[in-house]
Amino acid sequence: MAAETTDRAPYVIVGGGMVADAAARGIRSRDADARIVVLGEDADPPYTRPALSKKLWTDPDFTEADNDCGTASATGAEVRTSVRVTAVDTAARTVTTDGGDVFGYETLLLATGGRPKAGPVEDGERVISFRTAQDYRHLRRLAGEQRHVVVVGGSYIGTEIAAALIQNDTRVTLVTPDDVLGGSMFPPELALHFQRMFAGAGVTIRPGARMTGGEAHPSTVLVQLDHDGGPLTADALVLGLGIAPSTELAQAAGLAVDDGVVVDEFLRTSDPHVYAAGDVAQYPDRVLGTTRVEHVDNAKTMGQAVGELMAGRTEPHDHTPYFYSQVLGTRYEAVGTLDGTARTVQDWQSDDGVGGPGVVYYLDEESRVTGVLLWAVPDKTDEATAVLADRTPQDEGSLRGRITAG
Template sequence: MAQHYDFLIVGGGMVADAAAKGIREQGADGTIGILGEEPTPPFPRPALSKKLWTDPDFTQDDAALHTDDETGAELHLGVRVASVDPERHEVTTADGETFGYGRLLLATGGHPTRVDGLEPGDRVLYFRTLSDYRRLRELAADDPHVVVVGGGYIGSEIASALVQHGCTVTLVHPGEVLGDHVFPASLARSYEGLFTQAGVRLRPGLRVEGGEQTGDGVTLRLSDGSALDADAVVLGLGITPAGDVAGAAVQRSDDGGIVVDEHLATSAPDVWAAGDVAEYPDRILGRRRVEHVDNAETMGATVGRIMAGSDETYDHTPMYYSDVFDHGYEAVGTASTDLETVLDAAGDGYVVYYLDDDAVRGVLMWDVFSETGVDAARELLARGTRPDDASELVGTVR
């Protein structure tokens, strides 16, 4: 056995950083090892599509988390884990190296969802990592034509960032109006207008069905049969949870995540899971998996303390946010126009309520930023009810 750690963390993202710091916060002085598949140390992913583009005085060094310096954790980067053996308390890497552990955290996150027939490459970026950001900044320096694929928060943030840096940007997305899967119709039209006014070319109602990368460009095949040429392509199509690293060693969720209890423990002894990969019992919203930074940071710190001896439970309902141009939103719960919506004007912004037949399931605050607003949204969701007349929600959250 090459090495043994009292606390071993599989995954090198924000959860790993927060967990290592949580272990030390609890007072444990045991050894910590972090096995990261990416070639770079833990880094705050939101900065990759937000502040590193929008704040010229904010650098990669400013964003760095300094996990090893602050916790004494030993980082093993560029390491892909192949299997976990809870009985032997061992983890084996794809290269055949074995690590022993006393307590193990699976913080494997997820891998970007890919388009069949479009392989990642020097000019095709499934955007998620610091390496992806660095390569995109290199490409953006030449003011290229970049096709961004995906109308979610990663795709929209990257399109916003690139067009403000002088790139020609085409945004391909499946909706009729950009953002119509999140925003009610009138707000979606305003949201889309931010992009068209900035010069982003929109290709709505389309999906990418494949493509080829040449030496100096990429040709995409679209679902309407047309082709689209670009200097580079950036794809933001969500992630697939990387729960397969544990195989049958732990209970898996239907979507490939890892099932945990209120203490973030898996079904295997001395094995916990946290972050994007963990399906946990939210005290307000029920069992779910959450792929956002508030969850990563808070759940990571909590699981670190628990692994180090705390008897606490994870009782935080996370929020999430997005920023484009000079606008943005914060949200709690499910923000989807598949639900009934109520649009409430609030000063220069809006509050959107999302309801099903039984309860309010989500709240989104567009250009309404306040900690009390997020807390009020959580309180509303915790009631587990809805008024008979949905319009009575107007003014509830400010």
Template sequence: MQRHDYLIIGGGMVAANAVNGIREHDKTGSIAILGAEPDGPVTRPALSKKLWTDPDFTYDKIWMTPEEDDHTTLHTDTRVKSINRDEKTVTTASGEVHGYGKLLLATGGAPVTLEDLPAGDRVLYFRTVRDYDRLRELSGDQRHIVVVGGSYIGTEIAAALVQNDTQVTLVYTEEVLGGKMLPPSLASRFHQTYLDQGVKLLGGRSVDTGRVQGDHVILSLDDGSTLEADAVVFGLGVTPNVEIAENAGLEVDGGVVVNERLQTADEHIFAAGDVACYPDRILGRRRIEHVDHANQSGITVGHIMAGSSETYDHTPYFYSTVFDMAYKAVGTLDSSLDTIEDWAMPQEQGVVYYLKDARVQGVLQLNMDPDKLNEARQVLADTSEQSEETLKGRIEIA
């Protein structure tokens, strides 16, 4: 059995950041990362954004290297089967046993899949660097790729592909692309931008079944129609990987439940990133899947595991960049809420406030300076009643 001062289950961005956080307080403690994926940590957002659209952002820049440390060991292709809290050990699928002083659950999430259409050479549930590599091989030369899902990953992949010599059909459940998240005026602009860029939009539809036939994929939609393409990419969201935590008797409520120190009820076990259900100081208890949370909660939990007395008091932002639209946001973006819009003229930059019972629940900033995010957090933290008069101009746009 190998024993480590710090053991991290999961080999993604949280793990890499946690190592950096630990090393700020403990230079020599032994760290082991057990990652299920065949590759080490990468800056995952680049797989659907910058690698496709920024010629100066090269493939070598995606890699994070927490293993570049004499006291840190990265194990890839290593899936953890169980945790023994009494013995403070974990057992891998291959039967290896690792002991720990402190254990971090950074297991992230697994893509939502269709039961009858497994992942394969032409069917991608986009998540990993291997998915990116394969999609690069499939794209270009005006091949036809269907993207399924109208949320962040789906819209980003569709935008990436159409800007790289690929015919793209985007299938999504909303009538207007972005309609569940954006107010009607902005959703309409978002929708039209995709049409103008050459993406074929099939709104109000979903994929029922599919099959691979030779070098093509045949998809059957819920309206009875079919689509044929060279490949299909699904972006249907993820399910948090909580099974090993549940089996170990840890509390799970949509994610692994932790306190303000990202600590479970077991004082030796922590959770951070996508898998953690944590108490946000502004938004209340929630689980967040975005990169800012992976970075900040990873660093913070590393500090805490190595002896820091701090708490996780960061309210994460999330962002997306497609074509000429770059938005950043904090809180809840739900178009069924009341919205107040504050735009520069022409409407290239602006702020959208989302309200329930006259209290701000979310703030979206379009094409604005990232430094304005702290102002958005301040608005979100203000629980007093708001109106168009109190919000317009509160965050300076220009």
């Protein structure tokens, strides 16, 4: 028998991140008065996650207070932090928390995001799997004063953290499995430029290496790599190994799960009263096909859409998200898949050549575009999406000049 319901709301959101904030705003845009309850496991109310590895490190006038989404004040939602939902009962339409509270819902959103993939050393005082605002504050305490931090992972979070630290009086060693930093995403010439950016800023790069073990001590961390001699000694270790979608609740509730919680074009799960959005949702994208996207544009746009859909919108979600990163004064944006081994058409549009403003088109075996990288080319993601949506074969003649930096 289901637990007795002690509280009920038309809208319950499980997860306290950017998706929850956007969803609350989407609900409120169509339902001015209904109660919204947000149950977040995070210790902080919704905040802008990208700033944790970028702007909070590089803009001295931007504070954590500025980074707060202001969800409760903007929407009237009841935002509860440090609450872990332990069970969803779709038959009774209830969720149960680790504190024993039971909330009934008419419509439920799973915005549970993902959890950092574990490394060979457990998190602790000097080891951080970077994900949350608490992790940001923790790393701030360990950084600066020429302390040495080892960052493991050469993708988005790893490179952003390495760039942030090196600009804040911290010695940095960046460990990446790529033979050249960024080589899994960028064509060889651009990857080499990318690596030189970091080396020029003072980052020590250990390419073609993986962390195999290590030990955390009260004042140091030892990091063992799979080659090149003995362990690295550092003041702190940051693991940026990506995330795995948090699907446990959905799976236990009997909802369809694959690479994430499976939803349709209306962001509904296999239960019509339960929706999912953000990092955790596997959805049908009109351009990308069935996919799951872990970037901020997806969190904001899908979050807004799912809130509106929960509150009565009838049009499906049809936005194809872009992603971006900003490191060492360079911003790049992209749509689709960036595969460093793919054939590319590179359209560099200044005398600087590779690394100056330009567009890289990634092609499959049938010469169709599968990814578009905009390197220092702002405000062109809609054009990039249109190129991606064109499934006809392309070549240098059809692609050069198609998207311009001006």
